[in-house]
Amino acid sequence: MNRCRFLPLDKLFPTILLLCIFFAPAPAFAHHLYVFAYVSGGDIVVQASFGHNRPDVGGEVSVKSGAGKLLFQGKTDGRGMLRFPRPQLPPNETVKITVSGGAGHQGVWTMTPADLGNDSAATEVPAESKSAIQPAHHSSPPALSEEEQKYLARLVSDAVAREIEPLKAMMARQMDSGPSLRNIIGGIGWLVGIGGLAAAWASRKKQR
Amino acid sequence: MHISEGILSLPILAAGGTLAIIGTAIGLKHIDTDHIIETSLLSSAFFVASLAHIPVGPGSVHLVLNGLVGIILGWASVPAIAIALFLQALLFGFGGLTVLGVNTVIMAGPAVAVYYLFGPMIRKGGRSRALGAFCAGMVAILLSTCLLALVLVGTDRSFLATARLLLAAQVPLMLLEGVITMFVVSFLARVQPELLNFADRVHP
Numbered sequence: 001m002n003r004c005r006f007l008p009l010d011k012l013f014p015t016i017l018l019l020c021i022f023f024a025p026a027p028a029f030a031h032h033l034y035v036f037a038y039v040s041g042g043d044i045v046v047q048a049s050f051g052h053n054r055p056d057v058g059g060e061v062s063v064k065s066g067a068g069k070l071l072f073q074g075k076t077d078g079r080g081m082l083r084f085p086r087p088q089l090p091p092n093e094t095v096k097i098t099v100s101g102g103a104g105h106q107g108v109w110t111m112t113p114a115d116l117g118n119d120s121a122a123t124e125v126p127a128e129s130k131s132a133i134q135p136a137h138h139s140s141p142p143a144l145s146e147e148e149q150k151y152l153a154r155l156v157s158d159a160v161a162r163e164i165e166p167l168k169a170m171m172a173r174q175m176d177s178g179p180s181l182r183n184i185i186g187g188i189g190w191l192v193g194i195g196g197l198a199a200a201w202a203s204r205k206k207q208r
Numbered sequence: 209m210h211i212s213e214g215i216l217s218l219p220i221l222a223a224g225g226t227l228a229i230i231g232t233a234i235g236l237k238h239i240d241t242d243h244i245i246e247t248s249l250l251s252s253a254f255f256v257a258s259l260a261h262i263p264v265g266p267g268s269v270h271l272v273l274n275g276l277v278g279i280i281l282g283w284a285s286v287p288a289i290a291i292a293l294f295l296q297a298l299l300f301g302f303g304g305l306t307v308l309g310v311n312t313v314i315m316a317g318p319a320v321a322v323y324y325l326f327g328p329m330i331r332k333g334g335r336s337r338a339l340g341a342f343c344a345g346m347v348a349i350l351l352s353t354c355l356l357a358l359v360l361v362g363t364d365r366s367f368l369a370t371a372r373l374l375l376a377a378q379v380p381l382m383l384l385e386g387v388i389t390m391f392v393v394s395f396l397a398r399v400q401p402e403l404l405n406f407a408d409r410v411h412p
Contacts, residue, residue: 032302104212104356179299184299191249192249196245198248
């Protein structure tokens with residue numbers, strides 16, 4: 001059996017602790033590929049990063065339907081983003097977006113029909129909610145033609161999309177916050193704890 | 209250095225898992241019961257090293273420190289690295305549970321290799337110790353990168369271009385890990401030379 005002469009605990013422990021303190025508070029960069037996607041107007045925007053604003057530049061994006069049909073392929077730009085037209089999909093179809101960061105890194109984001117605005121429950125607007133959406137329809141004076149109403153609806157939808165896009169981008173940034181200090185300290189605790197348990201078990205075995 | 213879920217083929221995952229289990233079993237037998245805590249502390253060092261990020265070109269690499277863990281722990285580095293990788297997958301989402309075996313082989317295999325390759329040099333002391341430590345840190349990363357490239361190409365030939373790029377991108381990391389390992393070993397040797405007295409290590 002290999003009886004390793006290890007470093008004495010009193011010297012090793014401070015060294016390891018220093019290593020942990022040195023690395024832990026630094027922005028916890030690492031190679032986990034974070035992928036987030038959202039609908040913006042008629043497009044889908046994909047954002048891929050390695051955490052803490054380290055974009056995955058030139059990441060290969062593959063978009064597949066829930067049934068596995070390839071819908072779109074492309075590469076992320078210098079900001080780790082890719083914008084492509086929202087594919088026409090049957091209601092209740094999901095979209096799986098896979099981003100490959102090379103060197104074995106891969107991240108996946110699945111968009112539900114609700115994320116895509118393609119929910120059959122949402123598209124079939126119930127009668128009462130229709131009236132709730134258009135409360136001024138009966139009373140308001142503008143007698144708009146159907147074409148004008150459609151145009152107006154598109155304008156409003158575009159304006160809302162523009163307004164909420166920064167919010168969605170902000171959510172995307174929050175998604176790539178990387179490992180938290182709590183997880184790092186927790187992991188070290190687990191490792192030392194497991195070692196302690198094993199040592200206690202071994203010493204009890206020895207005593208017997 | 210961590211391969212994500214859903215990339216590798218089933219035979220490679222199974223082979224990696226089997227090798228990792230065998231390596232872990234051998235490693236556990238090599239842990240002296242009096243030094244379990246030290247093993248877990250070095251496992252912690254490996255666990256946090258992956259969080260230290262170094263920008264290289266458009267991308268980035270992270271420290272691995274498997275060379276350092278390897279020359280101190282020998283075979284015991286396999287369970288130490290396996291458990292750290294398990295917690296990294298669970299807490300940080302690095303790698304994954306199905307690829308745990310393959311990732312363990314990629315990082316712990318070279319650790320054991322450098323223990324045998326450069327252990328005798330480090331035991332000699334003097335300049336050969338510093339050189340041995342540098343080589344251990346560097347070669348561990350080189351071997352890990354080769355294994356990683358091999359596994360990727362073994363799954364899909366289209367990864368060949370990625371594998372070539374990967375080797376080039378890891379060169380700065382190899383040098384850095386060599387320097388860090390040399391610094392740590394030389395520092396420990398100067399402060400308390402008997403700490404690195406590997407002479408009474410019995411090869412299995």
